[in-house]
Amino acid sequence: MSTPTQSTVELVLDTIGTVAIVLGVLLALVASVGLLSLPDVLSRMHAATKPQVVGLLLIVIGGALHLRTSPDVWMLVLVGAFQLVTAPVTAHVVGRLAHRGEGGVRRDLLYVDELTDRPDEADPGPDDQEDDDEARDEDGSPHRNGAAVGRSRRRRGDGSDGASLDSGE
Amino acid sequence: MSTLPALLDAVLVVSLVLLGLSALLVVVRLLRGPTGLDRLIALDVLVAEFLCGLVAYAALTGDSSFVPVVVAISLVGFLGSTTVARFVRRGTGR
Amino acid sequence: MSREGRDGGEGRRTPPNTGGILRRAVPLVWLMIVWVLLWGTFSWANVLGGLAIGLLVLVLFPLPAAPGGGWIRPGAALGAAARFVGDLVVSSLQVARQSLQAVTGPPIRSSVIAVRLASSSEFVMAMVTEVLTLVPGSVVIEARPEERTIYAHVLGADDDQAVADFRAQVARLEGDIVAALGRPAAPTVPVGPDTAEESR
Numbered sequence: 001m002s003t004p005t006q007s008t009v010e011l012v013l014d015t016i017g018t019v020a021i022v023l024g025v026l027l028a029l030v031a032s033v034g035l036l037s038l039p040d041v042l043s044r045m046h047a048a049t050k051p052q053v054v055g056l057l058l059i060v061i062g063g064a065l066h067l068r069t070s071p072d073v074w075m076l077v078l079v080g081a082f083q084l085v086t087a088p089v090t091a092h093v094v095g096r097l098a099h100r101g102e103g104g105v106r107r108d109l110l111y112v113d114e115l116t117d118r119p120d121e122a123d124p125g126p127d128d129q130e131d132d133d134e135a136r137d138e139d140g141s142p143h144r145n146g147a148a149v150g151r152s153r154r155r156r157g158d159g160s161d162g163a164s165l166d167s168g169e
Numbered sequence: 170m171s172t173l174p175a176l177l178d179a180v181l182v183v184s185l186v187l188l189g190l191s192a193l194l195v196v197v198r199l200l201r202g203p204t205g206l207d208r209l210i211a212l213d214v215l216v217a218e219f220l221c222g223l224v225a226y227a228a229l230t231g232d233s234s235f236v237p238v239v240v241a242i243s244l245v246g247f248l249g250s251t252t253v254a255r256f257v258r259r260g261t262g263r
Numbered sequence: 264m265s266r267e268g269r270d271g272g273e274g275r276r277t278p279p280n281t282g283g284i285l286r287r288a289v290p291l292v293w294l295m296i297v298w299v300l301l302w303g304t305f306s307w308a309n310v311l312g313g314l315a316i317g318l319l320v321l322v323l324f325p326l327p328a329a330p331g332g333g334w335i336r337p338g339a340a341l342g343a344a345a346r347f348v349g350d351l352v353v354s355s356l357q358v359a360r361q362s363l364q365a366v367t368g369p370p371i372r373s374s375v376i377a378v379r380l381a382s383s384s385e386f387v388m389a390m391v392t393e394v395l396t397l398v399p400g401s402v403v404i405e406a407r408p409e410e411r412t413i414y415a416h417v418l419g420a421d422d423d424q425a426v427a428d429f430r431a432q433v434a435r436l437e438g439d440i441v442a443a444l445g446r447p448a449a450p451t452v453p454v455g456p457d458t459a460e461e462s463r
Contacts, residue, residue, distance in 0.1 A: 011173060018177045021225050025184040025191075027355060028218050032191035034362025035198045035214060038418075039370040041206045042402065044198075046358050046418040048210045049399040051191075052217040054355045056243075059221045066228035071303025072236040076224065078300050079236075079243045086247040088396035090213055093254045095396075095404035095416060098206050099375065111421045114377035115405055115414040240301070 017065030024058030027051060041098040045091055052087045056080070181229040188222045209250050216246045290326055291317045336443055343439035347394060350432075354400040361419050372421035375404070378433045380411045382441055388413065390440045391433065401429070 027050050034047030057080050064076045099115065192215060199211035220242055223235045291314065298313030299305060365371050380388055385408050392403045395415055405414040417429050 014174065014177055017228060018180050021228060022180060022184050024221060025187050025225070027359065028214075028221055029187050029191040029194075030359040030362050031214065032194035032198075032218075033366060034358065035211060036194055037362055037365035039365070041204060041210065042404070042416045043371060043373055043418055044207065044210055045402055045416075046399050047362050048214045048217075049397070049402070050355050050358060051214055051221065053397050054351050054399065056217055056221055056224075057351075059224045063224035063228040067231065067233050067236075070233045072233035074300040074303045075236045075240050078297060079220070079224075079239050082240070082243045084397060086244070088393050090209075090247045090250045090254065091396045091402050092392070092404070093251050094206055094209060095402040097254055099404045099416065111372050111374040111426070113375040115375045 013065050013068060017062040020058045020062030020065065024051075024055040024062065027055040027058065031055065042095060045095060045098070049087070049091060053083065056083050178229060181225060185222060185225055185229070188218055188225065192218050192222075206254070209253055213246075213250050216242065220246075291321060293317075294320060339439070340443040343443040346436075346439055347398075350394075350398050350436075354398050358399040358418060371419055373416060373418050374420040374426055374429075375414055375416050376420065376426055376429050377412050377414050378430050380413065380437055381434070382437060383411055387437060387440055387444070390444075391437050394436060394440070395433070 031047045031050040034050075035044050038044045038047055060076045060080045064073045067073050067076070195211050195214050195218065199208050199215065202208055220239050223239050227233050227235055294317030295310060295313035298316055299309045302309045361371050380391065382388070388406060388408055388411070392406050392413055395401045395403050395413070400419070401415045401417045403413050403415045407413075413433075415429070415433075417425070420426055420429055
């Protein structure tokens with residue numbers, strides 16, 4: 001609240017709210033750094049979880065403390081709840097794809113990989129063996145098709161449809 | 170007594186600036202990739218930081234008219250990235 | 264699939280007979296609460312409107328029957344929630360530290376760890392997966408109900424000690440959840456109703 005506060009209680013609430021927001025923002029900042037510094041997709045996802053869950057929760061708490069007189073406070077409570085429900089969905093889907101695809105995880109940086117060590121029919125894809133990325137790139141299309149995860153995407157060609165997303169620099 | 174609210178407001182402004190800075194860092198990852206999943210994650214974080222910014226702005230100004238926007242985005246924000254994730258092919262290296 | 268088909272008993276060994284109406288009212292009450300919270304003020308008009316809309320939503324988009332089991336135990340649930348918040352804080356700081364270390368130091372090593380759950384309940388597995396994925400530092404990338412096993416990517420787990428710690432953490436978490444749900448460890452069906460229906 002930018003209006004001058006009347007009582008000490010309000011001042012204290014504002015202060016706590018501001019501290020919560022600052023903490024949330026710092027988490028978001030560190031997460032952005034982690035997004036740049038961590039080595040592969042799966043690791044970066046851990047950094048991404050922070051602003052999406054903890055950071056947003058902190059900021060929502062701070063915002064609720066600031067807006068405490070407005071009925072919209074309860075909406076902020078809902079924001080927190082919705083975020084808790086929806087955030088893992090993306091993380092799980094992306095994590096799954098990243099582990100199966102190439103380039104998603106640097107296997108040389110894995111201490112143990114118990115999913116790769118125990119493949120079964122539910123986890124297709126010979127690419128989960130230990131050979132490294134370069135070898136796989138030269139392998140060509142059958143490999144990629146085999147490792148495509150989605151049932152509906154199997155028959156597609158060699159990844160050209162994702163080129164706009166995938167080909168960076 | 171009267172300086173503390175001003176200080177709190179200043180701190181909130183600094184927070185917003187820091188959020189903007191983190192968004193810039195995220196954009197770097199978004200542009201750099203290298204895989205589609207990287208960009209997806211970056212976009213997700215960008216959305217989350219946008220939400221954070223809206224809430225912080227509401228806290229700063231006491232104007233809660235953006236809060237319904239935050240509710241809506243927090244509900245459907247995951248749909249886009251989950252859908253895209255199904256179509257992102259594995260990164261082809263660089 | 265309609266609720267009748269799910270509850271009708273074919274393919275399911277534990278239909279929630281007792282308190283079926285009450286159990287079905289739970290999502291309705293949740294939707295009503297969400298509606299009231301969205302309006303931000305408690306009034307009977309909001310409550311009734313929420314009930315009406317909730318009913319409409321549940322009729323148009325029927326939920327699958329919740330897996331059987333007891334009601335939530337408030338005490339244990341509160342304890343689990345408190346521990347969850349503690350986990351969130353601790354692992355957020357940990358991931359923050361690792362993110363900053365990775366700027367200058369060597370790349371952070373990780374592990375993909377398989378953990379076999381004690382409970383065969385898919386609901387417990389879903390809860391464990393959800394919580395682990397919410398907490399920074401661990402993401403569940405594969406969950407196999409038929410093996411009762413989840414596979415999680417754990418950031419910074421680069422020795423046997425860390426792997427063992429993670430397994431202990433999951434076991435503790437599962438214990439919390441089972442305690443909060445107030446049911447014994449392994450009452451439910453070995454294969455989920457969905458897979459059973461699909462394979463037919």
